[in-house]
Amino acid sequence: AAGVIQSPRHLIKEKRETATLKCYPIPRHDTVYWYQQGPGQDPQFLISFYEKMQSDKGSIPDRFSAQQFSDYHSELNMSSLELGDSALYFCASSPPPRGYYGYTFGSGTRLTVV
Amino acid sequence: KQEVTQIPAALSVPEGENLVLNCSFTDSAIYNLQWFRQDPGKGLTSLLLIQSSQREQTSGRLNASLDKSSGRSTLYIAASQPGDSATYLCAVVQETSGSRLTFGEGTQLTVNP
Numbered sequence: 001a002a003g004v005i006q007s008p009r010h011l012i013k014e015k016r017e018t019a020t021l022k023c024y025p026i027p028r029h030d031t032v033y034w035y036q037q038g039p040g041q042d043p044q045f046l047i048s049f050y051e052k053m054q055s056d057k058g059s060i061p062d063r064f065s066a067q068q069f070s071d072y073h074s075e076l077n078m079s080s081l082e083l084g085d086s087a088l089y090f091c092a093s094s095p096p097p098r099g100y101y102g103y104t105f106g107s108g109t110r111l112t113v114v
Numbered sequence: 115k116q117e118v119t120q121i122p123a124a125l126s127v128p129e130g131e132n133l134v135l136n137c138s139f140t141d142s143a144i145y146n147l148q149w150f151r152q153d154p155g156k157g158l159t160s161l162l163l164i165q166s167s168q169r170e171q172t173s174g175r176l177n178a179s180l181d182k183s184s185g186r187s188t189l190y191i192a193a194s195q196p197g198d199s200a201t202y203l204c205a206v207v208q209e210t211s212g213s214r215l216t217f218g219e220g221t222q223l224t225v226n227p
Contacts, residue, residue, distance in 0.1 A: 031213060042203060042217040043158070056214050090157065092215075099213035102148050102163035107156065 002026050004106035006091050012112045013081050021076040021109045023091030031055065031098050032074045034066060037088040037108075049074060050098060081113045116141045116208050120218035127194055128226050135189040135221045137204035142185045145207040148215070149178050149189050152201045161202075162189070194225045 005024040013019050025032050031050045035043035045058035049068035060066075063081075068074040078085060088110050092103040117140045127133055137147070146165045150158040162171045162178040164187070170179040177190040187204055201222045205215040 033214065035215075042219045043215075045214045045216070048214060058214060088155070092158075094213070099145055099207045099215075100165070102146065102160055103215060104160065105150075105158040110155070 004091055004093050004104050006089075006106035006109050008109060009107065010110050010112075012114060014114055015081055015083065017081050017113075019078045019081060019111060021078070021089050021091075021111070023074045023076070023093075023106060025072055025074070025091070025093030026095070026104055029072075029093035029095045029104075031094045031096075032068055032072070033092045033094075033103065034060075034074070034076050035090040035092065035105075037090065039087070043090060046076070055098075078111075083113050086111060086113045116206065116216045118204060118206060118216055118218035120202075120204060120221050122221060123219065124222040124224075126224040126226065129194060129196060131194050131225075132190070132192050133194055133223075135191070135202050135204075135223070137187040137189070137218055139185045139187075139206050139216075141208060142182050143209045144182060145209050145213070147178075147180055147187050147204060147206045149176075149187075150203045150205065152203060152220070154201075158203065191223075194223075196225045196227050198225050199223055 033048040034046040037043040046060040048056045052068045066076045088108045092105045121136045149161040164180040175192040201220040203220045205217045
């Protein structure tokens, strides 16, 4: 079965650089979510998109932005990177109706800022 | 604001033991609750999903129950195996949250051979 695909798996950036994370949801899933998980912490919600429109926003820094494209893939753009941005970033998708059938998570992108 | 708490934070058991992981949430107006497993540095694997109208779900050696009115869920693991060692996370979707998941901090389980 198709899964949620995230790329890259690992990313190393220097402070003040920019990073772009990509997410390809499961086909026919209409909602995409982004989560950030710091070391030893539970995942924290960043932002979600429903049918290519931003649907909810959590604790996402102003330095971060995201969008969902016409083919439903999503990108998380992170600028002016800080050491504290080092974390696992997960993308998840869910089929309609939103959230009812649960979420499928990707394997994550491990971002290390040095 | 919804808060999800998991007890215990860590658990170490011998192989073969039956065990219960607990999850509680402060706002009972949830849409559903989902249990996940996470291996170190890896992604989240969905184990069981319980809708707010359901009382329990079973998959193999796993059984999850939900008492929505009291804000509690339990994950029961029968005949534990070393391969069950991982962090178990419960997460809820609130009725008015825009479908975002709110996670507990997880229970780190170690099953010793």
